[in-house]
Amino acid sequence: MISMRRNLNGGIAALALVAATLGADAARAQEEFPFGFVMTLDAARMPGSKRIPSIEIGDHGEVVLELWCKGGKGQFSVAGNTVIFVPGAMENRTCTPERAQADKDLLAVLGDMTSWRRHGDEVTFTGGKSLHFVINSN
Incomplete structure (x- = not known):
């Protein structure tokens, strides 16, 4: 009976370890830079x-803006x-002055970025x- 209880406890501990490892891997994958996404x-x-401005990032960092x-x-x-x-x-392209200035400003901010962080489908660039x-996930 004691041996069976030890085996059961050991099995539960191993299952918990595997579940924690898989959960950590899924969280880590979700927090990677979103190459291949829009x-x-x-x-x-x-x-x-x-x-609304969008960025399509290829698998090797190439971008379509x-x-x-x-x-x-x-x-x-x-x-x-x-x-x-x-x-x-x-x-x-033919733009209104306001949109042309907004494009210029957005490109300047993108060019000043120094770091990024991801939380689920949200990505924040800072500089x-x-x-x-x-991230467009549909």
């Missing part, structure tokens, strides 16, 4: 527009919680200012 800026739409008006490409480099964004050429994005 993220939308957590912001309200500008008056007269249906657009859709801003308030313009679009283009760029590159993310990530090491731990450090991030560097380098914008590429932007398409020269001179903070930007909050939501």
